[in-house]
Amino acid sequence: MSGNEIRERFLKYMEERNHAVIPSAALVPENDPTTLFTGSGMQPLVPYLMGESHPKGTRLADSQKCFRAEDIEEVGDNRHTTFFEMLGNWSLGDYFKEEQISWFYSFLVDEIGLNPENLYVTVFAGDEENNVPQDDEAVAIWQKLFQEKGVSDGVARMGSEEDGAKRGMREGERIFYYDASKNWWSRAGKPENMPAGEPGGPDSEVFYDFGTEHDPAFGEHCHPNCDCGRFLEIGNNVFMEYVKQEDGTFGKLPAQNVDFGGGLERITAAALGESDVFKVDLLSNVIEQIATLSGKSYEDNLVPFRVICDHIRGAVFMIGDGVMPSNTEQGYFVRRLLRRSVRYADTLGIGEGKLADLAESVVETYQGHYTNLGEQKDQIIETIRTEEAQFRKTLEKGLKHFEKLAHGDITGYEAYILFTTYGFPVELTEELAVQRGHVVDMEGFKEEMKKHQEASRAGAAEKFAGGLADHSEKVVQYHTATHLLLAGLRKELGDDVHQAGSNITGERLRFDFTHPEKVSAEVLEKVEEYVNTAIKAGASVSTQTMTKTDAESDPTVEGSFWDKYPDEVKVYTVKDEAGNVYSRELCGGPHVENTGIIDGTFKIVKESSSSAGVRRIKAILE
Numbered sequence: 001m002s003g004n005e006i007r008e009r010f011l012k013y014m015e016e017r018n019h020a021v022i023p024s025a026a027l028v029p030e031n032d033p034t035t036l037f038t039g040s041g042m043q044p045l046v047p048y049l050m051g052e053s054h055p056k057g058t059r060l061a062d063s064q065k066c067f068r069a070e071d072i073e074e075v076g077d078n079r080h081t082t083f084f085e086m087l088g089n090w091s092l093g094d095y096f097k098e099e100q101i102s103w104f105y106s107f108l109v110d111e112i113g114l115n116p117e118n119l120y121v122t123v124f125a126g127d128e129e130n131n132v133p134q135d136d137e138a139v140a141i142w143q144k145l146f147q148e149k150g151v152s153d154g155v156a157r158m159g160s161e162e163d164g165a166k167r168g169m170r171e172g173e174r175i176f177y178y179d180a181s182k183n184w185w186s187r188a189g190k191p192e193n194m195p196a197g198e199p200g201g202p203d204s205e206v207f208y209d210f211g212t213e214h215d216p217a218f219g220e221h222c223h224p225n226c227d228c229g230r231f232l233e234i235g236n237n238v239f240m241e242y243v244k245q246e247d248g249t250f251g252k253l254p255a256q257n258v259d260f261g262g263g264l265e266r267i268t269a270a271a272l273g274e275s276d277v278f279k280v281d282l283l284s285n286v287i288e289q290i291a292t293l294s295g296k297s298y299e300d301n302l303v304p305f306r307v308i309c310d311h312i313r314g315a316v317f318m319i320g321d322g323v324m325p326s327n328t329e330q331g332y333f334v335r336r337l338l339r340r341s342v343r344y345a346d347t348l349g350i351g352e353g354k355l356a357d358l359a360e361s362v363v364e365t366y367q368g369h370y371t372n373l374g375e376q377k378d379q380i381i382e383t384i385r386t387e388e389a390q391f392r393k394t395l396e397k398g399l400k401h402f403e404k405l406a407h408g409d410i411t412g413y414e415a416y417i418l419f420t421t422y423g424f425p426v427e428l429t430e431e432l433a434v435q436r437g438h439v440v441d442m443e444g445f446k447e448e449m450k451k452h453q454e455a456s457r458a459g460a461a462e463k464f465a466g467g468l469a470d471h472s473e474k475v476v477q478y479h480t481a482t483h484l485l486l487a488g489l490r491k492e493l494g495d496d497v498h499q500a501g502s503n504i505t506g507e508r509l510r511f512d513f514t515h516p517e518k519v520s521a522e523v524l525e526k527v528e529e530y531v532n533t534a535i536k537a538g539a540s541v542s543t544q545t546m547t548k549t550d551a552e553s554d555p556t557v558e559g560s561f562w563d564k565y566p567d568e569v570k571v572y573t574v575k576d577e578a579g580n581v582y583s584r585e586l587c588g589g590p591h592v593e594n595t596g597i598i599d600g601t602f603k604i605v606k607e608s609s610s611s612a613g614v615r616r617i618k619a620i621l622e
């Protein structure tokens with residue numbers, strides 16, 4: 001069974017259960033300033049889990065493209081990848097535990113034919129401190145399902161991962177209670193790590209048992225949450241009904257929601273009975289090609305094969321979503337993926353310029369579902385080709401620079417310059433130094449990097465670390481101010497002005513828009529005035545759901561990126577009591593209810609060029 005097939009079967013299965021299938025959001029989240037990438041299926045749906053109504057209703061399903069930058073260094077084992085697809089289905093206050101658990105179980109067992117003997121599940125053991133009970137309801141549902149198939153249904157209490165490793169599993173046990181460190185899901189992890197306003201809830205995870213031997217390096221005994229490779233988590237049913245409150249306690253969300261996410265490659269691996277996700281067709285096509293290009297075998301070179309394969313796929317999807325290699329923000333990761341690929345390709349003796357061939361096979365594998373990849377194939381391949389060639393030139397220059405330094409040990413600062421100016425991964429510097437009998441001051445290097453990160457603006461370091469979207473009040477205020485800004489710009493500069501990009505934090509907004517030339521100081525002042533008038537007016541912000549066709553043909557509705565929206569869209573209107581409309585724009589929210597909530601005076605602090613035909617404004621609320 002192929003990954004492409006399982007994706008389509010899942011979506012159809014959910015459609016048959018009255019779910020609207022929605023397109024994957026882009027890898028780069030919109031209006032979500034504090035995270036660089038979409039890292040889970042639920043991320044684009046957070047506003048709806050928090051209570052906003054979704055234009056497609058209360059049952060949704062999709063296969064969401066995800067990228068986890070923090071896993072770059074983890075790639076190399078049989079399961080970690082930076083890019084992956086997460087199959088998802090959501091109940092926005094519609095069905096709850098009974099349907100969710102039964103459907104997913106039946107999908108695995110009846111649809112794709114997994115043997116229920118190989119399935120093990122975990123449930124939430126309760127959290128007294130936060131007043132969340134243990135999930136006996138989920139246990140009862142699981143027991144009924146396992147009994148129906150005539151497999152054992154024993155229940156055991158584990159606690160933490162360490163407790164699980166100490167206790168191990170006994171004959172007949174299939175359902176395991178773990179504590180909040182394992183069976184609680186929020187984007188910030190366990191309850192105590194969640195900031196105020198963050199939604200979360202107990203979850204019930206499904207593991208596939210590949211029956212491989214336990215590796216004691218991972219703990220005394222094996223258990224579902226053991227990382228030795230025997231068990232693979234293939235799905236997570238999150239019962240999302242809680243929200244952290246300002247006082248640190250938990251409250252209930254407006255509705256009981258279900259957030260289900262399951263890794264497509266992992267589910268396919270289980271269907272194949274193959275514990276190595278790189279053997280799934282979605283990845284194995286590239287693995288085979290690496291073998292052909294290098295003349296080496298996968299089994300003898302697991303790490304370089306897996307890294308190249310993962311990184312090229314990630315880069316292809318990223319470029320397909322408009323992220324070009326660069327030195328900042330998302331682009332930096334595309335660059336890193338490609339540079340690491342070049343380095344690993346060199347260790348395998350793959351000749352120059354071959355990454356583009358690998359990229360082509362990624363496009364071929366995925367273009368049936370992700371049609372944008374097929375349409376942009378030439379551009380994607382060209383970008384990768386150019387980046388590889390450029391990196392090779394930089395490497396050459398770096399090598400010359402390195403030779404000048406290599407008369408002795410390399411200081412942290414030198415390694416840092418080699419990295420930042422010449423793109424030398426520090427491992428490369430180390431490798432070359434060792435060849436010449438010298439060492440690199442790695443601690444010093446790390447310190448320099450830290451200094452650099454602290455200095456780098458826009459909170460990028462936090463974003464790399466986190467992945468936590470922030471719907472704090474201030475961000476929402478900035479978001480509404482951004483709508484007013486666009487409306488003001490269009491009023492002053494004309495209807496050719498549209499949004500080209502937006503990035504908002506709790507401290508400032510950054511807004512890119514289409515306009516061919518510099519905007520004069522006088523115009524900027526007028527735009528500021530426009531926004532501040534709207535803020536002072538205490539105008540209300542209302543939403544309206546309409547069909548995309550209607551919205552698109554309504555000249556009073558401003559919008560861009562229309563293709564990214566589903567057939568039904570939401571339009572936000574800012575209007576005061578006297579009937580003055582300040583802004584009317586297509587958007588997914590969230591926004592303040594009234595502009596009077598916006599705290600501060602709107603001030604444009606910078607106007608500059610962003611790229612050809614696109615200007616950039618930075619503004620603050622003072």
Ligand code: SER
Nearest residue numbers: 040042236259260261
């Ligand atoms: N949010 C959950 C996860 O990412 C399920 O979709 O695992």
